[in-house]
Amino acid sequence: MGRANKVVLAYSGGVDTSVCIPYLKQEWGIEEVIALAADLGQGEELGPIKEKALKSGASESLVIDGKETFAQEFAFAAIKANALYENRYPLSTALARPLIAKMLVEAAHKYGADAVAHGCTAKGNDQVRFDVGIMALDPNIKVLAPAREWGMTREETIAYGEKFGIPAPVKKSSPYSIDRNLLGRSIEAGPLEDPMTEPPAEIFLMTKDVAETPDQPEYVDIGFEKGVPTSLNNQSLDPVTLINQLNELVGKHGYGRIDMMENRVVGIKSREIYEAPALLVLINAHRDLESLTLTADVTQYKRGIEDTYAQLIYRGLWYNPLKEALDAFIDQTQERVTGTVRVKLFKGNAIVVGRKSENSIYAPDLATYGAGDKFDHKTAEGFIYIWGLPTRVWSEKTRG
Structure with missing residues (x-):
């Protein structure tokens, strides 16, 4: 089934994306598959992933460090917008997709590929985010989604991969679907599909159980410049270091877990568990600083903009004229949002207890x-x- 000659595949090293490589070549007649793994701070060793792609049949295996761009251009834009989907989810996973889409298109142009591919299934949000993001960046490039079409169960997928030398997962397959990056983790599927099932302790990695948190509160001063977080406790930090340090500090005190029923883009509800300690604290602190530095009408009007902005990100419309227009509005509001917010961390809570700014309009x-x-x-x-x-x-x- 010859759809393209050369394809750039978004590669994670998991079963589905590994099997995509021989499947594209054997079943769809693709001559050359270039694997692209995006390092967005998922914390795993990407060296083995690079090797695994080559062993699975990729002609080239690219690993691109996108952490700085992810923090600066995507996370900080969402923080300035106080973006919370359905007023709860800070879009930690969703924000990665438009960046990966951009990497895929850029790699396709660089290597002369006539298509890009991903391993998303038909029921999730990510297929929408990838497909729409890619078509916005290059409407002429083909998007292939073999896992959306092959109809294999997980067991069949593993068996198919073994035929082409892809080893089955060593340990018993986890029932959970997990995604991680610099901004947090998302956990779904398995026992969590029952909305009454309490999430088991072992699924959390970034946040401590409240019973295990310190018995003394800890304070952190977060500095912002024009809406962007720049320092912790008066120490200027680069974006990636700031988020990493804050994740560790806030997670240690048990804050940053979300358990919600979520309305997916494809029209179904799903039960989602998230850990996003730093991102949640940064949004709450940023919103508080706005209340000190912005007029009442701007603050109140911006709330509606923020909801729209979060929906655009969730629904895969990052590269969209409305999103671009809202960015201009939001950036203009941030000119005065410079100052420091003090947050008290204690027993699963992160409470703003102080704020100051040279641009304060509190009298x-x-x-x-x-x-x-x-x-x-x-x-x-x-x-x-x-x-x-x-x-x-x-x-x-x-x-x-």
Whole structure:
């Protein structure tokens, strides 16, 4: 089934993407498969993955370090937007997909490939994110998704791979589907498909169980410049180091777990477990700093923008005109969002307990109830009369 001559495959080293290599060549007649593994901070050794791709039949095996770009261009954009899908999920996994799509297209152009491929199945969100992201970046490139079409069970997939020298997983296959990157982990499937089943302790790696957390609170000061996190406890850090250090610190205190029923792009509900300690704290701290530095109307209007922004990311529309327009709005609002937010970490909680900024528009002499009060109390009565006038007229006419 000759769909293309040369294909760049998004490669993770797992069973599905490994089997994709011989499958593309044997079943679809692809002459050359180039494997591309994106290092987005998943923490695993990518050397063996590179070798595994070559042993599975790839003509070339690329490993691209995208951690800095992932943090700077994707994570920080989402933080500036306070992006939480369905007001809960900070898009830790979803944010990686448009970057991988970009890597695939760039590699296809560089190596003269006429198609790109991924190992996504037909029921997930990632197929949408990859396919739509790729077509936005290059509408002429073919997108192949063998795992969406081959119809094999996991056991059949493993058996197919063994025929071409791909070893079966050494240990008993985990019932869970897990994805990890710099921003967090997502865990689904297996026993978690029953919404009443409590997630077992062993599925969590980034966050401690509350019972095992320190008995003393810990404080962290997070510095922001124009909406972007730049320091922890007054120490300037590069984006990747900042996120890694904050993940460790916040996870140690048991904060960052999410257990939710999620509405997928393809129209089904799924039960998802996430760990995203640093990202959740950064969004909460950033939102708090905005409340100190932005006017009421901007803050309140931006909340609706944030919900739209999160939905665009979740639904695979990163490379989209609306997303680009919203970026311009959000970036303009961030000009004043510079300052420090203090967070108290204790027993599964991360609570903002302080904030300061040279751009603060909080006026203590207007807010105080003490001796320094400069608020003109006499004006309140007239204001209430004018403000309440429509309500008064309505009441007189309807309750007469």
